[in-house]
Amino acid sequence: MQESLWHKDESVPLVDHTVGSLLAARAGEHADAPALVGNAYRDGSQRRLTYGELYAEARQVARALLRLAEPGEFVALWAQNIVEWPIIQYGAALAGVYLVALNPVLRKNDLSYALNHSESVVLVHADRSREYDMASVVASVRDECPKLRHVISLSDWDSWLDSGDEHEPLSDCDTDSPVMLQYTSGTTGKPKGVLLRHRSLVNVAKLTMDTAEVQPGAVTVNPLPMFHTAACVIGTLGPLWLGGCEILIERFEPSAVLDVLRTERADVLFYVPTVLGSLIETAKKTGEPAPRLTTVMGGAAKVPRPMIEAAETLFGASVHNLFGQTELAPVLTMTRRGDTRDDQVNTVGRPLPQVDCKIIDPATGQIQPLGVRGEICARGYQQLVEYLHDPDATARTVDAEGWVHTGDLGSMDERGMITLGGRIKDLIIRGGENIAPAEIEACLLNHEAVAEVSVIAVPDDKWGETVGAIVRLRDRPRPGLRDELDAVCRARLAAYKIPQHWLFADELPTTPTGKVQKFKLVDAVMRGALTQLP
Structure with a gap:
């Protein structure tokens, strides 16, 4: 290996599941096993659902949605991390509609833009998040959104669930069908709508969990924002793949999350560095024994050596650094168990199975020699369908040979380990x-x-x-x-x-x-x- 080109590892197979068919399979296998724990929107009470209960309620959501939208139309969800969020995610998948995941702190102009750009026909929303009056914002934008036919408040959850026809057949979409629209985070300006398919989400979740060697039935704690792929793919579909239980955190507060990790006997924590750093600092101050975990995984920014060492010492966990982007649903590379400390600190690991990766000279497109920085490109099952309504941006990102140009700089060594070097635009x-x-x-x-x-x-x-x-x-x-x-x-x-x-x-x-x-x-x-x- 003399050039920065990683050929996909085909030894680990992909699975042929939609999000809905995977949920159905797990409900059939583990009907009475715990699947989801989170706070209900209406009164904040904790709900605990088994796989059988989760699948039944998701089917109710699907049938309620099919009264309002046709398969292939866009349905927007605007809410915080409440237990209804993943239930709606599963229901939308079963209905064959495309879920538009929206940031609950969006202001009026941004909400109006997203609803109009996606041409959403249904909006399901919370009335309030903390002190933010979301219902008033919805009322103020409704007349600005001509395609929006129906608005559903989560305050009416029970009656809305009952509105569906229990005999309505559910969509039988294939794994390459779109399932979700994610808006880019906006580190450079106006967000783009990234359309993702069932096959991408299910297999990224599977391969991330398998690569981290997380065991079946694991209890996972997810404090990440659900409108982002890290939470609704890795944090939600990851435990689904394992037949495990997702503990969804509505509001991140370090002491409370540490208590949840203890009381739920959690195995896995999903993190961004600010979350992990806060938990470490709080755990050190309390003087109480820190909860013991098997796995801590996340990314979004470089993780300093002291943070990795503290997480391993305090929690007894293997720490995995993930790298990717929304356009890759969202994981491309990750560190493994057994990687050296230097690799954990300085790299983002090797590509997941079943994906090609290369480093190119951004000016010429030629593959760089090993160790030479260039643009990271990837080709595989996880890449986006398209940027919605933006064929020019899609063509700039996905070339004629199917490579996704990430816009991220990095270098590759002879083992396939990737060291990040920032963004091209930075x-x-x-x-x-x-x-x-x-x-x-x-x-x-x-x-x-x-x-x-x-x-x-x-x-x-x-x-x-x-x-x-x-x-x-x-x-x-x-x-x-x-x-x-x-x-x-x-x-x-x-x-x-x-x-x-x-x-x-x-x-x-x-x-x-x-x-x-x-x-x-x-x-x-x-x-x-x-x-x-x-």
Whole structure:
């Protein structure tokens, strides 16, 4: 292996299931086994459903939906992490409609855009999430959405379930049929609608669980936002594949989640680094024995060495770092049990089975030699159907040979291990030199004072762009810290890569899945809204 090309591992088979047929199979095999635990929308009470109960209620949802929509139409779901969310997800799959997963914090303009862009004919919504009056927002946008025929409040859950015809036949779609529309997180601006198929979601969930060696019947805790693929695919369909139980967390509060991990005797925790970091800090402060887990898996940002070591020590778990994107449903690579600590910290592991992967020169399209950074491309079962109503964007992302161009930079070694190098669009071009922010961020995370860091391009009259580093500190800034960080960089990086701008922020703006929104940081720097490091 001399070039950065990974040929798919075909030793692990794909499965031929839709989301609905997999649920039906598990209900037939494990009717009385626990399947789902979560808070009901109406009164916040906890509901615990077996596979038999979950399948029965999902079929009620399917038949209620089929009174309002035809198979192949779009149905939007706008709600927080409540137990009804995965039930509706399963019901939509059984009905053959395409679920549009919406962020519960969307404001009026964004909600209107998503409903119109997707041409949703039904909206199922919560009336309120925390202090947010979602019902009023729905009322204000309804007249702006000409395709929207029906609006269903989750306050009417019981009566809506009873509205379906129990004799209505359910859709018999195939595994290549679309099942879900996901809007990209928006780290660069306007979201695109990513259409995903049954086959992709089921097999990504299966292969992620199998690669992590999670055992059948595992109890999994899912605190991630359900409108994102990490939660509704890995966090929901993952335990479904295993015949396990999903514990859905409505609101993330570290002490409460630690209690859930203990009382439910959980095996698996899904995380983004901010979630995992908060749980570790809280567990250390309480003085109580930390819950024991077998597996901790997640991603969205680089996981520092101390966090991985603390998770393994406190929870006794194997930590798996996942990499992917919505367009890949959403996992491409992951670290395995037995990987070295350096591989856990510095790489995102090897590709999942049944997927080809390569690193190319973004300018020429040629495959890069091993160890040379380029654009990560993938081809396999998990890739998107299309960007809805955007054939040009689809053609730019999926080439004529079926390769998905991720827009992420990385390099590959002889084992197929991928080391990330940031986003192509994040590249800083200083006087003609290309600088990858991820390299500088990885360097700065080695300093004990740095909790998080984001490196951005700052416009400059002389150089075109210069390097700016925005850090979130573990403690208050102290005199001389800027010089310390500068010295860390100078010891490891070429001179042209050293940040010229050093600023700190109490929080870095992120998407709900933990990805830093660099365009917001650039705007804050240009407005002078951030404070210089001393």
